[in-house]
Structures are given as structure tokens and as C-alpha cells.
Amino acid sequence: MEKIVKLASENGIVIFSKSTCCLCYAVQILFQELRVHPLIYEIDHDPEGKEIEKALTRMGCSGPVPAVFINGKLVGSTNEVMSLHLSGSLIPLLRPYQA
Numbered sequence: 001m002e003k004i005v006k007l008a009s010e011n012g013i014v015i016f017s018k019s020t021c022c023l024c025y026a027v028q029i030l031f032q033e034l035r036v037h038p039l040i041y042e043i044d045h046d047p048e049g050k051e052i053e054k055a056l057t058r059m060g061c062s063g064p065v066p067a068v069f070i071n072g073k074l075v076g077s078t079n080e081v082m083s084l085h086l087s088g089s090l091i092p093l094l095r096p097y098q099a
Contacts, residue, residue, distance in 0.1 A: 015028060037099060060076075075093070
């Protein structure tokens with residue numbers, strides 16, 4: 001979907017989220033603790049939210065949210081982000097965006 005690609009390419013880190021999702025919150029807190037400030041896009045506040053959710057799934061996100069993009073590329077959902085973090089591969093991706 002055009003909106004997803006546009007937001008991901010114009011911002012260093014984007015998390016597509018839902019305001020009621022505890023996994024989304026957990027990923028947001030992780031990024032906060034790693035001193036990065038991603039754009040949080042709450043799809044449940046967007047009238048096109050259902051279409052965005054479907055598009056994220058079609059793009060390969062294992063769960064529609066959270067969907068994390070770093071440097072315009074889809075990293076994945078909670079499992080992928082946590083796996084990258086545990087393996088030590090997440091911080092090098094975030095380093096250019098750390099405060």
C-alpha cells in the first residue's frame with residue numbers, strides 16, 4: 001500500500017501499531033529503552049486501518065501489528081524484532097537513529 005511505503009521511506013524507523021495491542025506496546029518500550037524514537041502509526045485511528053493491516057500481512061509481516069520498518073525495510077513483527085535483539089543484530093540497525 002502506498003501509505004505504508006511512503007511512511008517507511010520518509011522516516012528512519014516506523015512502527016505500525018494498534019493502541020490496544022500489548023505486543024505493540026512491548027516493542028515500543030524496547031525501542032524507547034534503546035534510545036530511539038520511531039514514528040508510531042496507530043492503524044486503529046486511521047479510517048483505512050483494515051486495508052493497512054491486510055497490506056502489512058501481504059508484505060510478509062507475520063502478525064499485522066506491530067510491523068516494524070527500519071530504513072525503509074520491513075524488519076517484521078514482535079518475534080523478528082526480539083530475535084534480532086537477542087542475537088545482537090538489532091542495535092547496529094538502530095545505531096544511526098539513537099538519541
